[in-house]
Amino acid sequence: MVHKTIIDELTRSKITKMLGDGRRADGRGMEEQRPVRIETGAIPKASGSARVFLGNTEVVAGVKIQPDRPFPDVGDRGIFICTAEILPLAHPDIETGPPNPAVIELARVVDRGIRESGMIDLSQLVLEKNKSVMGVFADNSVIDVDGNLFDACSYASTAALLTARIPKWEMRGDAPARVEGEEYDAPVTTIPASVTMAKIGDSIVVDPNQDEWSVMDARVTITTNSDGNVCALQKGGSSGFTYDELVRCSELSVSVGSRVREQIRAKGAAVRGDG
Amino acid sequence: MGGRDTDVVLLDENGVRCDGRRIDQTRRVEIRAGVLRNAHGSAYIEFGDNKILAGVFGPRDVHPKHMSDTDTGILRCRYHMSPFSVTERKNPAPSRREIEISKVIKEALEPSLMLEKFPRTVVDVFMEVLQADGGSRCAALSAASVALADAGIPMRDMVCACAAGKVADTIVLDVNNEEDQAGQADMPVGYMPNMDRITLIQLDGVLTPDEYKRCVRTAVDGCRQVYEVQKKALADRFFGGGGKEGSGDGA
Numbered sequence: 001m002v003h004k005t006i007i008d009e010l011t012r013s014k015i016t017k018m019l020g021d022g023r024r025a026d027g028r029g030m031e032e033q034r035p036v037r038i039e040t041g042a043i044p045k046a047s048g049s050a051r052v053f054l055g056n057t058e059v060v061a062g063v064k065i066q067p068d069r070p071f072p073d074v075g076d077r078g079i080f081i082c083t084a085e086i087l088p089l090a091h092p093d094i095e096t097g098p099p100n101p102a103v104i105e106l107a108r109v110v111d112r113g114i115r116e117s118g119m120i121d122l123s124q125l126v127l128e129k130n131k132s133v134m135g136v137f138a139d140n141s142v143i144d145v146d147g148n149l150f151d152a153c154s155y156a157s158t159a160a161l162l163t164a165r166i167p168k169w170e171m172r173g174d175a176p177a178r179v180e181g182e183e184y185d186a187p188v189t190t191i192p193a194s195v196t197m198a199k200i201g202d203s204i205v206v207d208p209n210q211d212e213w214s215v216m217d218a219r220v221t222i223t224t225n226s227d228g229n230v231c232a233l234q235k236g237g238s239s240g241f242t243y244d245e246l247v248r249c250s251e252l253s254v255s256v257g258s259r260v261r262e263q264i265r266a267k268g269a270a271v272r273g274d275g
Numbered sequence: 276m277g278g279r280d281t282d283v284v285l286l287d288e289n290g291v292r293c294d295g296r297r298i299d300q301t302r303r304v305e306i307r308a309g310v311l312r313n314a315h316g317s318a319y320i321e322f323g324d325n326k327i328l329a330g331v332f333g334p335r336d337v338h339p340k341h342m343s344d345t346d347t348g349i350l351r352c353r354y355h356m357s358p359f360s361v362t363e364r365k366n367p368a369p370s371r372r373e374i375e376i377s378k379v380i381k382e383a384l385e386p387s388l389m390l391e392k393f394p395r396t397v398v399d400v401f402m403e404v405l406q407a408d409g410g411s412r413c414a415a416l417s418a419a420s421v422a423l424a425d426a427g428i429p430m431r432d433m434v435c436a437c438a439a440g441k442v443a444d445t446i447v448l449d450v451n452n453e454e455d456q457a458g459q460a461d462m463p464v465g466y467m468p469n470m471d472r473i474t475l476i477q478l479d480g481v482l483t484p485d486e487y488k489r490c491v492r493t494a495v496d497g498c499r500q501v502y503e504v505q506k507k508a509l510a511d512r513f514f515g516g517g518g519k520e521g522s523g524d525g526a
Contacts (some may be wrong), residue, residue, distance in 0.1 A: 101374050101375070101377065101378040102378070104371050104374045104375055104378075105375050105378055105379075107371075108371060108372075108375050112479055115479075116478075116479040116480055116481065117481070118481075218382075220476070225481065228484070229481050229482060229483050229484070230478065230481070230482045230483075230484065230487045231478075231479075231480065231481045231482075232478055232479050232480075233462070233476060233477060233478035234379075234476075234477050234478075235379070235382075235473070235474075235475060235476040235477065236378075236379070236382055237382055238382050238385035238386060239385075239386050239472075239474070240386050240467060240470070240472030240473050240474035241472065241473045241476070242471060242472060242473070243471075243473065243491060243492065243495065246473060246476065246491055247488055247491075250484060250487055250488075251484070254484065
């Protein structure tokens with residue numbers, strides 16, 4: 001937001017001052033994520049769904065799966081698309097209308113983290129090569145905003161995908177047809193976990209809340225996979241990072257990410273046949 | 276998972292890449308400053324097969340007015356690809372990809388500019404990709420920074436940019452189009468060489484923690500090489516190609 005209020009200035013000076021003493025305004029440690037709560041199966045009409053709370057940020061994600069035409073250059077893979085939207089009911093500053101660059105970035109970063117991790121084995125979602133494949137759509141709706149929508153949307157889509165049941169389709173003649181009553185677990189290879197960190201002054205904090213988000217100098221979102229490797233990264237905000245800071249952030253993303261991953265994995269284990 | 280099946284040998288046994296480069300070599304980079312008549316500052320870059328123009332206007336009045344900031348000037352960036360810049364015609368309307376790239380380039384340039392000297396104004400940067408190869412966002416960012424310097428906007432540093440990536444299980448500098456399509460990871464980086472700050476970084480593809488560190492360092496090395504080309508472009512523009520010693524001639 002270009003418009004800065006006096007409150008923002010006061011918030012910033014308070015937050016920076018506290019960070020200088022090694023404290024955060026909400027009492028968390030610098031590397032402490034807010035509590036994550038995940039509920040799955042909230043939307044039975046979706047193939048998979050999740051409602052995620054990251055502190056007071058709340059997101060609902062739904063997965064819809066249906067036959068589609070493959071992308072021309074990759075006819076041997078299914079389609080995966082992840083979107084994100086901030087609903088106007090989520091915050092007084094959100095307006096209706098076409099998505100602004102920040103929302104487009106949000107959707108693309110969430111999509112990239114899951115896509116680049118290779119979470120869904122798209123080669124298993126082909127009905128007929130170059131002709132018909134299954135399309136997996138994970139759509140996120142942010143319904144309450146308290147900062148760090150990147151991680152909240154990422155956890156919601158990941159949990160929704162992990163618990164999704166894919167309806168079975170097969171080719172009958174020229175067209176795909178639904179095999180009634182049959183469905184199977186999504187072919188999952190790894191569980192991505194994104195961790196967003198904000199740089200405020202000289203401090204780096206994990207999982208910035210809305211106050212921290214509105215005053216931060218820069219941020220970085222790093223997604224890691226189940227092997228603890230980095231699979232996607234996005235820097236944002238109007239300042240820069242040193243090499244050492246980026247290394248430290250990658251280490252934080254592995255340690256913080258592994259805890260959330262276990263939480264998401266437990267949700268999957270309760271639902272999936274492969275435990 | 277960037278890795279797609281391909282017949283191209285990305286890296287042969289002698290460490291030579293599909294376009295003949297070594298793993299620590301950038302493609303050919305040439306930058307010219309001051310190429311447009313009407314823009315307040317401009318630059319043209321050829322980075323491998325990328326051909327990109329950057330034009331700068333401002334500081335000038337902000338329209339729409341509500342965007343203006345009473346404390347500082349603002350920066351607006353537009354990265355746009357011409358319909359003929361890629362193999363299949365690209366729809367000229369800005370895509371979501373272009374909107375995201377415009378945003379990350381803006382945030383990469385902002386730390387280098389002293390826009391607080393120009394409250395209530397805007398600096399507009401327009402980047403037009405006339406021909407795209409891999410790494411067009413880095414090339415566009417490098418050109419934009421030269422164009423901003425050409426426009427005389429007060430700056431703390433230049434922003435130079437180059438990508439690194441993982442191809443055939445090896446960390447390589449400056450991923451080209453084939454390597455991007457078939458490679459395993461791509462990491463564009465924008466860097467302020469004198470402030471030692473990374474102002475743009477993205478990654479897609481899987482890297483181990485060690486590969487991640489080497490990839491960042493490799494990309495920063497590439498940025499420093501681009502920085503030399505940027506300086507040369509500005510020296511050519513303002514000192515007639517002769518470096519500092521040429522500047523006083525004929526006066």
